[in-house]
Amino acid sequence: MENKIENIKNGLENLKNNNYKIYYFVPDTKGNAIASVANTYEHVKILRENGIDACLLHEKNDYLLYGDDKGSGIADWLGEEYAKLPHYSVEKNEVNVGLGDFVVIPEIFSNVMESTINFPAKRIVFAQSYDYILEILDFGKSWKDYGITDVITTSGSLSNQIKGLFGELNIHTIPCAISDKFTKSDIPKKPYIAIHTRGGEKTSRIIKSFFLKYPQFRWITFRDMKSMSVQEFADELKDCCLAVWVDDISSFGTFPLECFKTGVPVIGVVPNLVPEWLKGEGDTIKENGIWTNNVLQIPDLINIAFKSWMEDNIPESIYKNMEDSVKLYTPNLMNTVLVSYYKNLIKERQAELSSILINEEKQQPVVS
Numbered sequence: 001m002e003n004k005i006e007n008i009k010n011g012l013e014n015l016k017n018n019n020y021k022i023y024y025f026v027p028d029t030k031g032n033a034i035a036s037v038a039n040t041y042e043h044v045k046i047l048r049e050n051g052i053d054a055c056l057l058h059e060k061n062d063y064l065l066y067g068d069d070k071g072s073g074i075a076d077w078l079g080e081e082y083a084k085l086p087h088y089s090v091e092k093n094e095v096n097v098g099l100g101d102f103v104v105i106p107e108i109f110s111n112v113m114e115s116t117i118n119f120p121a122k123r124i125v126f127a128q129s130y131d132y133i134l135e136i137l138d139f140g141k142s143w144k145d146y147g148i149t150d151v152i153t154t155s156g157s158l159s160n161q162i163k164g165l166f167g168e169l170n171i172h173t174i175p176c177a178i179s180d181k182f183t184k185s186d187i188p189k190k191p192y193i194a195i196h197t198r199g200g201e202k203t204s205r206i207i208k209s210f211f212l213k214y215p216q217f218r219w220i221t222f223r224d225m226k227s228m229s230v231q232e233f234a235d236e237l238k239d240c241c242l243a244v245w246v247d248d249i250s251s252f253g254t255f256p257l258e259c260f261k262t263g264v265p266v267i268g269v270v271p272n273l274v275p276e277w278l279k280g281e282g283d284t285i286k287e288n289g290i291w292t293n294n295v296l297q298i299p300d301l302i303n304i305a306f307k308s309w310m311e312d313n314i315p316e317s318i319y320k321n322m323e324d325s326v327k328l329y330t331p332n333l334m335n336t337v338l339v340s341y342y343k344n345l346i347k348e349r350q351a352e353l354s355s356i357l358i359n360e361e362k363q364q365p366v367v368s
Contacts, residue, residue, distance in 0.1 A: 011099025031072025055086035097121040108132040113146035131249035177334035189241040210299040260322035288321035
């Protein structure tokens, strides 16, 4: 009993003195660019810039920060400033979490939620993809069964879906930010079409179908926007006149917003979970791009859009709606919401531990 009370007091003291850590559990992408992981790193970077001790927690020792003969690392696709953020390895047993600490777990790792159920730290789920929530969750299990009470996510659409599954949890939306690396070009666009799909086979099918149906446009260059660093991605995108996006299971969609910020109109398939930036009034889709519900229509829409671009005939309303949509996802807004969330969470954790401490002390036997 005395040890338990002492641990609670230590946790409270650490929180009051800012002597705590926020560990973001991160999967190993093996050097591949993944938007959800980039967003996780952005959380850690922002928190550290605001005096909050956040860090990355990965599973294995072979997690590469800098590329070598074994493959690419974090610095190669996100940049050196992200590779320099503090990283800890579970395999090295480098982590000793206490009651004043926080562990943030991606939605796909329900096994980690289960294995850390006895952790003294406050655990939070970071849900960025609806499709991954149920992927390895056991039948009949809820996150609450693993002791989870708080969830952070990236959009109201995803938040509503999570409420439908786990209505008893506290869900907080922290919007993504579109990096200032994405800028409009000062020179005219080129006949390049950026294409980004979930799975290379879809990219190949779209390009092959387009060239077969419209052989007169075989001189157009398609750029597959995979396997690039963030800076390369931004530089390549600004040259393009159009972009194609197909990602049925996306819960947010950073690629279209990056296109918007770069001034590149998007031809895309509306994802199953419609993000806020794509929602119009009622059940309508906003006219900030050229949208369809059928991927088979994409080649025909590329043909129409490319002809419109060559004739300088893409409606000005699309460009205006693109600009209005991306304004909702600024680094400043993300910074404000993220820091405010954790400051409130830390206060709530202090109140929670204080309440537990009072109850524990009441249960101590009275010494006569």
